[in-house]
Amino acid sequence: MDPSTTATLPGGRTATGGILLLAIVAVVVLASRRFLQYYPDPREPPVVPARIPYVGHIIGLIRYGGQYFRMLDERYKYPIYTLPMLNSRMYLVTSPVLASNIQRASKTLSFNKLVGYSLPGMIEYDEEAMKVCMNGTEKTDENPGLIPAMHDMLYSVLAPGKHLDEISELVLKGHAGYLNGLARGESQTMDLYRWTRDMFSVCTARALYGPENIFAMQPELVEAFWDLDAGMTKLMPGILPSLIARKAYYARKKLYAAFIEYIKQRSYLKASQVIRNRVEINAEHGLNTKMLGHGEVVFLWGSLVNATQSSFWLISNIFSRPELLKEIRAEIEAHAMITQQEGTVRVLDMKALRNSCPLLVSVYRETLRMTANVNSSRLVTADTMVADQYLLRANSVVQIVSGVIHSDPAVWGHDAAEFNPRRFYNSTAGNFTAKDEAKQGSKQVNPVAFRAFSGGSVLCPGRHFAQVEILGLAAAMAMCFDVTAVDGGPMPVPGKDGTGMLAVDRPLEAIHVNIRRRTGWEDVTIAYDAHGPPA
Numbered sequence: 001m002d003p004s005t006t007a008t009l010p011g012g013r014t015a016t017g018g019i020l021l022l023a024i025v026a027v028v029v030l031a032s033r034r035f036l037q038y039y040p041d042p043r044e045p046p047v048v049p050a051r052i053p054y055v056g057h058i059i060g061l062i063r064y065g066g067q068y069f070r071m072l073d074e075r076y077k078y079p080i081y082t083l084p085m086l087n088s089r090m091y092l093v094t095s096p097v098l099a100s101n102i103q104r105a106s107k108t109l110s111f112n113k114l115v116g117y118s119l120p121g122m123i124e125y126d127e128e129a130m131k132v133c134m135n136g137t138e139k140t141d142e143n144p145g146l147i148p149a150m151h152d153m154l155y156s157v158l159a160p161g162k163h164l165d166e167i168s169e170l171v172l173k174g175h176a177g178y179l180n181g182l183a184r185g186e187s188q189t190m191d192l193y194r195w196t197r198d199m200f201s202v203c204t205a206r207a208l209y210g211p212e213n214i215f216a217m218q219p220e221l222v223e224a225f226w227d228l229d230a231g232m233t234k235l236m237p238g239i240l241p242s243l244i245a246r247k248a249y250y251a252r253k254k255l256y257a258a259f260i261e262y263i264k265q266r267s268y269l270k271a272s273q274v275i276r277n278r279v280e281i282n283a284e285h286g287l288n289t290k291m292l293g294h295g296e297v298v299f300l301w302g303s304l305v306n307a308t309q310s311s312f313w314l315i316s317n318i319f320s321r322p323e324l325l326k327e328i329r330a331e332i333e334a335h336a337m338i339t340q341q342e343g344t345v346r347v348l349d350m351k352a353l354r355n356s357c358p359l360l361v362s363v364y365r366e367t368l369r370m371t372a373n374v375n376s377s378r379l380v381t382a383d384t385m386v387a388d389q390y391l392l393r394a395n396s397v398v399q400i401v402s403g404v405i406h407s408d409p410a411v412w413g414h415d416a417a418e419f420n421p422r423r424f425y426n427s428t429a430g431n432f433t434a435k436d437e438a439k440q441g442s443k444q445v446n447p448v449a450f451r452a453f454s455g456g457s458v459l460c461p462g463r464h465f466a467q468v469e470i471l472g473l474a475a476a477m478a479m480c481f482d483v484t485a486v487d488g489g490p491m492p493v494p495g496k497d498g499t500g501m502l503a504v505d506r507p508l509e510a511i512h513v514n515i516r517r518r519t520g521w522e523d524v525t526i527a528y529d530a531h532g533p534p535a
């Protein structure tokens, strides 16, 4: 049975509906058949054949997105695979040990080059901008160019310190504003995902891009942003984007225009350090105003989408489990809550949330394990032997498949498919769940297996900021509100759209909830201490 032609997604949906794209691929393949001879080297990872030669795996990916990798894994269970595609191939890695080898081979497995090549599809960089980006893509090049300069700046400015504190303070102030206006007086019914999306968009854009950010100037662009997100995977190949992902394509145009105006008005001078530096570095390397605007669309996307989706899942995971909610409230109350002004102002101490609330942090990481199916992709720039065993040939793409590793019982234990709130209790790598109760917690998971923020030299630089935003919101929600299903029962957790591979899963359906203030918290104003008291 060939997964590319038989399996269906929950609800019988297909991933992208890219019938047109399929037709184009078929025409290109038929026209160029004689060039499409792929001869695997016997040292390459095991080849998984497709029922339809040359294009079977491409069709599988178009139909099922990230789900396709899991379907293949269920059938083959290899630690590493070769998927022939046209006259090339893609390698998939599903073993944490090999993932660690891939991370170490960063000299010939390049994240930066792959990012560079994806820019024309994602944000329509023109030829000039591409020349700038592809010049000196690696730090080890004789003349390192724009991409390594940007990489270094992001890792230093978004690391714990003054600049991170500034954006954290701003984003949390925004969250507090939203929360303090919510369900005052009576209960409120709302679409939780939409609410999280909208408030994250406004607060994160304000913290990063300053008071003249594009959503503050044109609030209708929030909707356009999420239309773009819904079609980003389809836009990436850059093939007939206006036909294949029409809504996303036109949404992206609106966002370009707004960011170009933002640059022209020099609004970035009022923004956070990270954005001021981004614009300056891009301009110094020769990007023009138009391309500076395009560049910010993709940065906003990377900053907003994963953190928003993760927050939604974390809130859902907490409120759908009344016992867990009770424990998390007790933990926060005991360790991270400061009372001011005779009880009317209650302050969440962010440092204590991170360091003294192990259950909350464990639930956060478990939420990411179950939803952050963000593959780590690298371009093979020269033939590379991995683990002295597998040959990866130059000019192919290798992907560490997070969704498969995150759900492998051999990695996490027999309950890998279940939500285990204590899996990461006192262990950032996670504890292996042994069947034998006596052995529980005795073995740690290989740290490389937790892939939500990738790994090696490409560990997400935004992870500290993401943690502030996500933990801050979930903790405040847990303390101030009761969130239930509309009928009053525990909030259900919606199904996941497992088709993505670029970002944290989206929920499959809208989720309406009732939200009301907790008894005793009716008149409380919530606030945050972004840094915590001095040590």
Ligand code: HEM
Pocket (backbone or CB within 6 Å): 111, 151, 154, 158, 302, 303, 304, 306, 307, 310, 372, 374, 375, 376, 377, 451, 452, 453, 454, 455, 457, 458, 459, 460, 461, 462, 463, 465, 466, 504
């Ligand atoms: C839960 C939230 C987040 C998740 C799960 C996440 C995940 C990731 C992953 C997996 C990568 C590496 C991709 C690869 O290896 O192919 C990455 C890179 C990146 N992330 Fe995040 N991210 C999150 C939040 C953020 C935030 C809030 C920001 C910005 C403030 C951000 C900025 C970036 C940037 C700039 C890169 C590229 C790094 C480079 O050029 O080396 N991320 N992220």
